[in-house]
Amino acid sequence: MAGGLFELRKDPITGWWVAVVVDREFERQRFQVAARPVSPPGAACQNCEQPSGDGVRVRVLKPQAFSVAGTEREARESGHDDRAPGLGLVGDCGSWQTIVAPVGHHGSLAEERPAIVVEMLARARDAVAAARDAGETDYLQVVQNWGAQAGARTDHLCLDFYDLPQIPHRIGEELGGAARYLIREGVCPYCRLVRDELADRVRVVWEDAASVCFAPYASRSPFELWVVPRHHDADFGRATDEQIASATETLQKVLAMLSVLDGPPYNLVCIRPRCAYASTRRITGTGRYIHACARSPAWSWVPGCP
Numbered sequence: 001m002a003g004g005l006f007e008l009r010k011d012p013i014t015g016w017w018v019a020v021v022v023d024r025e026f027e028r029q030r031f032q033v034a035a036r037p038v039s040p041p042g043a044a045c046q047n048c049e050q051p052s053g054d055g056v057r058v059r060v061l062k063p064q065a066f067s068v069a070g071t072e073r074e075a076r077e078s079g080h081d082d083r084a085p086g087l088g089l090v091g092d093c094g095s096w097q098t099i100v101a102p103v104g105h106h107g108s109l110a111e112e113r114p115a116i117v118v119e120m121l122a123r124a125r126d127a128v129a130a131a132r133d134a135g136e137t138d139y140l141q142v143v144q145n146w147g148a149q150a151g152a153r154t155d156h157l158c159l160d161f162y163d164l165p166q167i168p169h170r171i172g173e174e175l176g177g178a179a180r181y182l183i184r185e186g187v188c189p190y191c192r193l194v195r196d197e198l199a200d201r202v203r204v205v206w207e208d209a210a211s212v213c214f215a216p217y218a219s220r221s222p223f224e225l226w227v228v229p230r231h232h233d234a235d236f237g238r239a240t241d242e243q244i245a246s247a248t249e250t251l252q253k254v255l256a257m258l259s260v261l262d263g264p265p266y267n268l269v270c271i272r273p274r275c276a277y278a279s280t281r282r283i284t285g286t287g288r289y290i291h292a293c294a295r296s297p298a299w300s301w302v303p304g305c306p
C-alpha cells in the first residue's frame with residue numbers, strides 16, 4: 001500500500017472521486033451522536049393535527065410547490081418576478097407532501113410497528129406510481145430526515161416526498177453513468193455491485209432473500225449504506241406488497257444497527273430513475289472529504305449519517 005494520506009477512490013458508475021483516510025483506527029467517539037429532537041416534549045405537533053383522523057395519512061404541505069424560473073433573464077421575460085401563479089416557464093407544478101405515521105407516533109422508524117412502516121412505504125410507492133401516471137413531473141424523491149442535525153423539521157415519524165418538474169443534474173449524471181456502464185460492461189451496474197459485494201463480503205452489512213445492504217467502496221459519507229433489492233427493477237412504483245414488506249424489514253434492521261452510534265441522525269432516501277435527493281458538503285475532522293449524495297438508478301434505500 002502506498003503511503004499517501006488520502007486514498008482516492010473512484011465510483012465506477014459516475015466516475016466521481018472521493019478521498020478517504022484508510023489507515024486511521026476507527027474512533028467511535030468521532031461518530032457517536034444521538035439524534036436531537038426538533039421540539040421540546042409536549043410541544044404541539046402539526047403532523048398529529050393535520051390532516052384529521054388517525055392511522056397513516058398523507059399531508060399536502062404545498063401543492064404546486066415549484067415554479068421553474070430559469071435564468072434571471074428568462075424569469076424576467078416570463079414575468080416570473082410577479083410571483084403570480086402560472087407565470088413561470090412551465091407554470092407552477094409538482095408538490096411537497098409528507099406521509100405521516102398515526103397520531104402521537106414520534107419514535108424512530110427502526111422501532112415503529114412493522115405494519116405502520118409497511119403502510120407508509122406503500123403510500124410512497126403509490127405516490128411514485130401516481131406521479132408516473134400523471135406524467136406532469138420528472139422526478140419524485142422520498143426521504144426521511146431523522147433528528148434535528150439531519151434537517152428534520154418534526155419529531156413525528158414521516159416520509160417526505162417531493163414531486164419535481166426536473167431531474168437534478170447529479171441524478172442525470174448518475175443515469176448517464178449507468179447507461180455508459182451498461183454499454184461498456186454489458187451488465188446492469190447495480191446488479192453487478194450486489195454480486196461483487198456478496199462475493200467479496202468485505203462491506204456487506206446485511207442481506208436477506210430480497211435485499212442486500214453494503215457500505216459502498218467509494219462511500220461519500222461515513223456510514224453511508226446502500227440497501228439494494230436483488231430483484232432488478234428500476235421503478236419503486238412497481239414494487240409488490242411482498243417487496244414492500246421485505247423492504248420494511250430490511251430498513252428497520254439496518255437502521256437499528258445504527259444504534260451502535262447512540263441512535264444518530266440520518267437521511268434515508270429512496271432512489272429510482274427521476275427520484276433522488278442530494279446534498280454536498282465537506283466535513284473536516286472526520287478524515288474524509290464528503291460528497292454525501294443519494295444515488296442508484298435501481299430503486300434502493302440509502303441511509304447514512306449526516
Ligand SMILES: [Zn+2]
Pocket residue numbers: 045046047048049103104105106155156
Ligand atoms: Zn405528531
Ligand SMILES: [Zn+2]
Pocket residue numbers: 188189190191192232233298
Ligand atoms: Zn440491475
